[in-house]
Amino acid sequence: MINPTSRIKSIELSQIRKMFEVTNPDAINLGIGEPDFNVPENIKKAMKESIDKNETHYTSNKGIIELREEIVKKFKNDNGIKTNPDNIIVTAGASEALFICAQAFIEKGDEVILPNPGFLSYEACVKIAEGTVVPIDCKMENEFKLKAEDVSEKITKDTKAIVLNSPSNPTGAVMEKEDIKAIADLSMDNDFLIISDEIYEKIIYDKKHYSPANYSDNVITLNGFSKTYAMTGLRIGYLNANENITEELLKVHQYNIACASTTSQKGAYEALTGPQDAVEKMISEFKNRRNLIVSRLNGMGYETVNAEGAFYVFPKIEDEDFVVKAAKAGVITVPGAAFGSNGQGHVRMSYANSYENIEKAMNILEERVVNG
Structure with missing residues (x-):
């Protein structure tokens, strides 16, 4: 067997990229950091x-x-x-x-x-x-x-x-x-x-x-x-x-x-x-989604900072099984620990998904994970 270098062995494959391999077509993916809009x-x-x-x-x-x-x-x-x-x-x-x-x-x-x-x-x-x-x-x-x-x-x-x-x-x-x-x-x-x-x-x-x-x-x-x-x-x-x-x-x-x-x-x-109107429309929509997901997560008791930019929230969720429970319920998220030791006890959720899907995802989490 040909071994890799020690510097390559010291790193792991991205836990985020695993989100691209989700095969459940019915799952709502809040794990991927990619705009759901098309190229203008x-x-x-x-x-x-x-x-x-x-x-x-x-x-x-x-x-x-x-x-x-x-x-x-x-x-x-x-x-x-x-x-x-x-x-x-x-x-x-x-x-x-x-x-x-x-x-x-x-x-x-x-x-x-x-x-x-x-x-x-x-x-x-x-x-x-x-x-x-x-x-x-x-x-x-x-x-x-x-x-x-x-x-x-x-x-x-x-x-x-x-x-x-x-x-x-x-x-x-x-x-x-x-x-x-x-x-x-x-x-x-x-x-x-x-x-x-x-x-x-x-x-x-x-x-x-x-x-x-x-x-x-x-x-x-x-x-x-x-x-x-x-x-x-x-x-x-x-x-x-x-x-x-x-x-x-x-x-x-x-x-x-x-x-x-x-x-x-x-x-x-x-x-x-070229024109920048598509960008302005996208950012306005991201803000609406941010407001929705932060409000819903806080309402469920998951303390969430009102993120000022990008399209992620990082709620405090200390249930170590949350990501697995959410995935089984049909909502894909990323464990906060993937982003460093201070991510422990948090979960990253991307709101680069439609307003309707985010609303549906929050309903699933509330009904099947929080109150399930």
Whole structure:
């Protein structure tokens, strides 16, 4: 038998991806972090036309220049970040962007501060790079928000990076401006990287998004089109950093995938330059669903923070058998422990499902799990 490397043996397959393998057609899936909306028609049309024009060959490693120019405009208009096309790399989703950050800058002995609970890919990428995970508590009493004073206590001479994710997967927490700025200051004072995963930045309801790249030069900003434009399967994302950082990231990207899908890049260009009404409609609907699921869960006695962004809630559910009971009743969820030790006693539920299905799911939980 040929054994895998020790770094691969140290990680497990994603518990979230198992949700994609649910075969019960009658189950209501609140486990998958994927918008249930379709790709907007103008984006579909742009991709179809690009194929008809035989625009299916390699692009520049960094991505087509027109798309990178639009991403530069997006950063300026939406985030207040001044950059240029040479500092942009178009990637195969934000997932690839995260992976190449770890491969380019993390090595054995490096400490990486990660939110706990936090998206499970962060820990896996750090471990594959043989870095050391330093978890930082995101407490329910702070609405699961990462606080600068807690970060300060975790910094050592071996701190290489911190991953920020606002809005957060799995909690929906949106970080406060003062914490973003304070952590950015810490990164400059202590010379470590901020890897800022901003994939959910548009899905915020009553607050404002702030990018740490406004306050520090030591930031790699990750983003993409999967969540905002429902382009998950098209695998298209991007990153931005200063010139010296981007050059190192490009080395990994070149030898990993060469370039992102040409067709997806054409769709991404249309996403940025075309009408945004489909996005606005989607976010409005997500807010309605958020209000519904939070109200219903609290009504059942499951304490639930009123998530300010993304499309997840993270109710406190201390019944260790809840996920199994819910699945047997016909509602798929994800155990909170999958997202770190602080996820213990919680369950992640995605409301990227129809209002009607969420209402039905809550009825099932109330009738067959809570009162069953």
